[in-house]
Amino acid sequence: MAASCSVVCCGEENDSDKAVIFRFSNGSVQNAEKLDFTMYKSADEINPRKKTRRIVVAESQRLSYVGQNFGTGALKCNSLCNYYVGVLNKQTMQMELHSAQLFNMQPVIPGESSVTADKDTTQTYKEKVDALIEAFGTNKQKKALNSRRLNKVDSNMLQQVVTKAANTVIDEKGLDALQQEIAETEAHTDCALHIPPSNADAETPEDVYPLDEILSPVDFKALEEAGSKMAALTTEELQKMRESGRVLCVVKHLENLPSDDEARKKMACCAYYLSLLLKLSQQRSISRKFGMEEGCPRIVQNKLFRTFTVETFKNGRVQNMVSASKSVKLASYCLVLLLHMGDMTVDLTLLHRDLALSEGRIIEIAKSLGLTMVKPRGKNLKAGLHDEHKQASLILPLVKYQPFMERRKRKKMH
Template sequence: MASSSSKKRKREAVDTSKGISFALAEQPVSQIGPVLVSFPAIEPSKSTSFSCYLKKPRHEDEVTPEFVDQGTFVAGEAEAIEFFSSDESQRASVGSRYLVGVHNKRTGTTTLRPAPLHLLTHRVKALKGIKSAPVSAQERTQARATLGETFGTKKAKANIRAQERNKVDVSAMEGVAEHLQDRIEQSTGALPTQEEAKETADNNRLIPTHNPDAEVPGDVYPLHNIIPEAEWKALSTSAFTAAASNKECIALLPYSRSTWINQHLSTLFAASVLNKKNLKILYYISAMLAFRNATFKKFERSAVEERLSGVPSIVIDGLFSRFTETSRGSTNLQTTTQTQTTILTYIFALCLRMDDYAAETTPIASDLSMPVTRINQLFRALGCSISTLNQKDLTLLGLPNSAGEKKRAVLKCPVQFPKPKGKKHKK
């Protein structure tokens, strides 16, 4: 036995003294080559013959691809079963490339040639002409449930019974479908249209009353929608015109610590002609800032009036009526998140008017000790876009080129308000 085994090993040994080399086959690309096949289910007998076919004939002017890239189809036939390439064959070769090698012991060369892979399926010839009986979705579901009840686990059986309990009997709804449709139409008849809902949402925003049909930015927020006409007439500029210096003018303001207001006030008095309208607007913004600070926390009306002693009483009454509320069952005034947001949007609407509807938001945020992102959000609520100005806009506003590097809140027409954000669904 040992002698026989030794001889067998010697016969299988390869002479490697000459070395082993690899080479690609040099046959024409049109020549049929080796094919790799896989039989996932039934394997045919060794006597079963197979043929390789081309799926789609080529035109004479087409370039013949390599055999492995040609659309081929492998088929064979036994006594009772047919074998043929399945549709999975193309997907099985994606990302892979197969090579068949033939080794020549005499020369020590292994010749390689690419080969396509075919996954073969089978079909019983006796059942070839029999069509399967049509099965409805309900029958298929019932059959699956029966199998689950017979062979399923306890958890699977519990799920099947739960689905049966939750199943809706459609036939039982046929008699009441028309009645339900009538009830739905009656219930939804009073719902607002999309345009009415949009108008209601715009009117309920925490911003001054606006004109959605305005064609120029100055008409979006009319001045007397922010400062009532009676309060506007009560504002006086005589004390400012009589002041001897810019420092005295700042001291006359209800709120003198705003860098933004003080810079605009200096610009007004530096002009050859004093713009009294803009002076009144700056004074009113200052009064609103002073009122906001005085009512930010718990307050007494008398203390607020004393703090704004230089402001006309009609203005103070208007600020109380628009930017404070009374709690239920009480007469005490208080500020809320809504009123605090509203007074800021009123202030910013006046800031836009002073800055030709292109307000730089960073100085305003610094005056209010608030994040710039929050200030930008409130300007967007007024219909502004936060962006830098181009050369044309800088020229129209009389601003230097360096001003184009800073982002501003720009109001344009037609005014467009931000759309409400949709709720994120929890995964």
């Protein structure tokens, strides 16, 4: 009667503890005991993208084989699947499962690989064509090649000139002033590059910037629970939100939720998503726990990171940050979302206070979306003064604004 065995899982293992499976590209190994295997790991253990890199070398009397888990020669299956190796302990009759990774071992021929590598790294396609023209080209082609080489500027000389000019500018203006100019230039990039997906041929204002491009049906379904909690906020809780500041747009729409159940649920989900956008704009470095306290679903959190943040490497780990250009994109998405929440009209003054951007910057973004500036009518009953809030509406056809060019007045001669 055959003996029975049990399976024991060893749990999660580090990359250094994983078993290694070799696959030779030029055939199968008849006697693996005659191969000497050596594994090398990356010396940069701080960078999370480099510390898992491994190179395996297998040496025999005739050939040497090399395999790696990164670069062009690495197998894609390691990132798509998890592999496990079972090791049977014959004494205890227990099968231990260990996680493994695959290596594609390729033969290295001495002399040939170094020559081909030098050619690939030092000679470009254009240089190879020039060499063919120089050897086998016609007289006309050779004359054109010589003329192009005479007119070519030495890259090292050009690099020295550029470095000298850059050092001169830094000495004249100072490093802090240059960094400030770069930040302002990045902040004032073309807003048209950061507007949501639009339909220029739409027949109704609601279809110009579709709401599905901002919140898909899957997102709405994921936000139902968080939206219902926000719709159930009491008057006292809304007053606390108003006093905290920078959520005035959200409080305004929560105080005027529609009576219809379907429209009320949709408006609450939009208000919750808007609160996440406003909170995202108020932070520079975003942690992976963003929105978890408010009950943000994982699918929505990943969407926010993917759309409105950039990845940077700092202090040995990858961080998500909201750059100046991403803040412009975030403001344009808030504008479009508020348009759908407010019957194609948005209060620019409240939004610029919530986003902590200047009112002129918000108006510039609204103009890039093609919105029409509206001057509100009537008076503020509580204060007895004219309402100075600036508003914008989406009216077809969209308005195309000309860029403002400042013209200096000439001084009169006396």
